[in-house]
Amino acid sequence: MTALPLDGITVVSCEQAVAAPLATRHLADLGARVIKVERPGSGDFARDYDETVEGLSSHFVWLNRSKESIALDLKDPAGIDVLRRLLTDADVFVQNFAPGAAERLGLGAQELRARFPRLVTCSISGYGDSGPYRDARAYDLLIQAEAGLLSVTGTPEQPAKSGIPAADIGAGMYAFSGILAALYERERTGRGAALEVSLFDALTEWMGYPLYYAGYGTPPVRAGTSHAAIAPYGCFAAGDGVEVVLAIQNEREWVRFCDGVLQRPELAVDPRFDTGSRRVAHRPELHAEIDKVLLDVTGDGLEARLAEHRIAHARRRELGEVLEHPQLAARDRWRTVDSPAGPIRALLPPIGYDGREPRMGAIPAVGADTDRIRRGLEEG
Template identity: 55%
Template sequence: MTVVSFEHAVALPFATRHLAEFGARVIKVERPGTGDFARSYDEAVRGVLSAHFSWLNRSKESFAVDIKVPSGRAALEKLVAGADVVAQNLAPGAAARLGLDAESLVARYPRLVAVDLSGYGLGGPYTGRRAYDMLIQAESGLVSVTGTPEHMAKAGFAAADVASGTYAAQAILAALLRRERTGEGAALSLTMLDAITEWNGYAVQFAEHTGRAPARAGVGHPSIAPYEAFTTGDGDSVLIGVQNDREWARLARGLLGRPELAEDPEFATNRARVRNRGRTDAIVADVVGRLPTTEVTAGLDAAGIAYGRVNEMADVLVHPQLAARERWIEVDSPAGPVRQLRPVVEFPDTPPRIEPVPALGEHTEKILTELGHDAAALAQLRADGAI
């Protein structure tokens, strides 16, 4: 499958990277000279490449052409005509003006799977608004339910981008399966606002049926207790999650050494523990704070209680589980070899496609040659300023 993507930033590049890893040929169309603006978000990767771009763009080909130049547009149309998938997350209205929106593309090429990914979608008062991840997190209500009781916060990663990129990849795969069965292409549209609001569905349902939002609880849980980070005697932070009353009884009889708490009506049920959250957390904190981390984790293991260390990013880079399962790989890039995580999903009998992060325009002449451009045609494109 060939995927042609007019993409920038995070959302759509996240989707197409996964398609590339499943084996698609992904051709990333970029503006000559500057390219995807995510290339210059920072210079975290050896002072050359942004961390975002390195993360999102391995295994793709970079095709840098000015599509506003007639000869460049003609070359692009040849590329699109041979594609299986064309996707775009350009600024509002830009794709339609260029005839690259999903409906226009499928009208020209009925077997094509075409996808428009936008912040807010067509129709409604927000149609023309520019949309970036943090803004969508705010509009969707995610920011209002994230953080501590005193201070709201955005998610620590590009949640709206990743959510919409995930749905875009799913939609493309479903549309390709449908095409295999029916021969029909599809013009699909999805929005960042819809995607992250769906991911925030618990809070939406809670507000719908109670008339109030879930309380911000930091690293705790607004509806479950104890579900909180506790400091051990060694100063480590361990997040303990008790999911039901049976687990609470095991915790009380085991690590806490307080078997009576399993029957005490002030603590025996989750509703009671949430109502008495301060006292519940204080009981657990008192015990955990007097014990070394090894005793805390051993006690939790013995009681069958879920827990996790609150790791810094430096800890994640040397996480023993990731290391034991060989989750790290080395990928080439314009900044040199970089360490990255393996694809989340891999077929047991087919290795994933893992190729370098492309330099801007690295594959332009190769792709144009495949499309039938000879040396004279390439020279003309250069003279036109198209490449």
Template identity: 55%
Template sequence: MTPPLEGFTVVSVEQAVAAPLATRQLADLGARVIKVERPDGGDLARGYDDFVAGTGAHFVWLNRGKESVAVDLKSDDGRALVRRLIDDADVFVQNLAPGAAARLGLGAAALRAARPALITVDLSGYGDGGPYAQRKAYDMLVQAEAGLISITGTPESAVKTGIPTADIASGMYCAQAVLAALLRRERTGEGAQIEVSMLEATLEWMGYPMYSRMHTGAEPPRMGVGHVSIAPYDSYPTSDGEILIGVQSDNGWRALMADVLGRPELVDDPRFVTNIDRVGHRAACDAAVAELTVGWTAAELSARLAEAGVPAAVIKDVGTAVDHPQLRARDRWRTVATEHARVEALLPPATFADHEASMGAVPALGAHTRTVLADAGYSAERLDALAAAGVIAGDAVNVPAACP
């Protein structure tokens, strides 16, 4: 079947995580994504590490299915070249430093004045205007500014999340907004000027703790793996490790005590009858559960809990999660090409019944420079001159797009 975004072209001047995540989602849905990179090293994420058969793990994760064009945006010819690509595109995405796109002649207002049907997305740390607009915004810093770090960790120690949450949140909203803008344009012909702030995206994800703080005046406590408003909801000891149990209803409490742990008399203990009671007596509730769970192995208890319909999980390390039986049973892994090797990649979470995500190759730096520019009307002689002047780098002949 036809990929959902087939026929749409996205040009992106992007680096690191947030914008590349957004455009990778569009590429997975079938859009042509032309990634503009610096000739001297390209996207910063290329050099974060070399963990995936010589290619950076972040880069492999975020850049499959794109065409890499290496262009020097500091040169007049380079800027004109990218402007020409944008003139033929449906969407332009950028996450350069604040104000940089406008200084390069790639500001949203100027681009849309020339082409009102164009959809532009400016993805930044703190948004346009305001006292933080010019500040550098890395994921960890935005997590701190959004209050996420203050609620993550244990009572003794605050930590950032183990994944780049602020980057992912803003990248997701960016992709969502592009899809909405494309849908509107199909109906009306009208383009869009979109702005996405990492701070605002992360604060939106703060949901419950944010509204709780606003309406109670109390800072949400750090709970480790526990939950501030549900009990029992934590990690409990077993004879060979630990298990997570999350009881979100009074029926769940009844099943846990009566059907799994063999203590039906605790179901109607006045301290534990309702969730509000259990939260009010959290220490006693957790102690009662822990005294019973320690008599089972984690595997035994996990099976019993599943049979009784009580939510639970054994904490998996990343290696075990990658080999999760549910993913294997549902055939969720595919192989994608990088410039050095074929590697496994997880299918996107949204599954179309009639179309599988495109999952194209991860490009080498500049792998598509000449082919993309030839498609845009540049002659071979002109491309040779631009390459000799250092304006462009790479081509589809001597820079591998991906491994065989």
């Protein structure tokens, strides 16, 4: 089998929840050996979020394939000793302890890198290791609130959180990319690095365009699936109830939409709708005109017209439809991985590597690899 790019890299991770496990799962996908350190008995508390996937947590199944699990009591000096021995041969150490906990355990970045100069350490926290929010609770929804995501998501009447853990995912992806950069730098310098990633910093970075919009103009309004500065933009229902998402980006497309899709060319030059800003200003009237036409068109018929006239569009799908999405099927994106509950479907990771199949290993039970890992340390 052709080697994966991170074959030979060992990652030790004291991780739980979403952000750190997401970062390390992507490293495992690319071939790294990931040793997940868990509490004896209960393990990562994300194991208990739900029991949806054949009795297993959907979060845990998503984030923890291809890892080895060792159960260690880090309040016991013997557990810390085993962890330090693991770090002797590790390339990366990831932790998302509460602020200051790693230092109290003797696992702070400064101490570890003095002992292991080639080690890349990555600390993932809610708000960073300083500042007035350092010790604040940092659940994903709370970060979304503090970073302003709730202010731009939802409807004019009601804010809404994102339907996925955006802050956790953002932090996990920055940790993943930062670790890759640090490993690349180590190839040149021979030295590791100490990385710090916070959920708040990750999500405020993702808020870049709305922050600039607010700082130099007025804050974007919550507009549901619509857009604060573009119309028509968002969900529209065909006569049979199928919802199609439109995103008219320029005047040429607007004219084609009126002529070919709505079959009402006069709307393109209607003084209420003949520029982007006027369409936004008269959005309710615009939607009423579009809805009037779509009542007599099926979803399939509407999509056919949109495709014929090269209008950007998508079908709004429920999650059950996404599971059977024709694009996923056509590109063979599904695999099966083992788990304590038996075989489970899993999507291939987004990074495709020139024909090499990513690692799609089993989801471990708590401490499933403890004895084998300990024996390896004793024999080593």
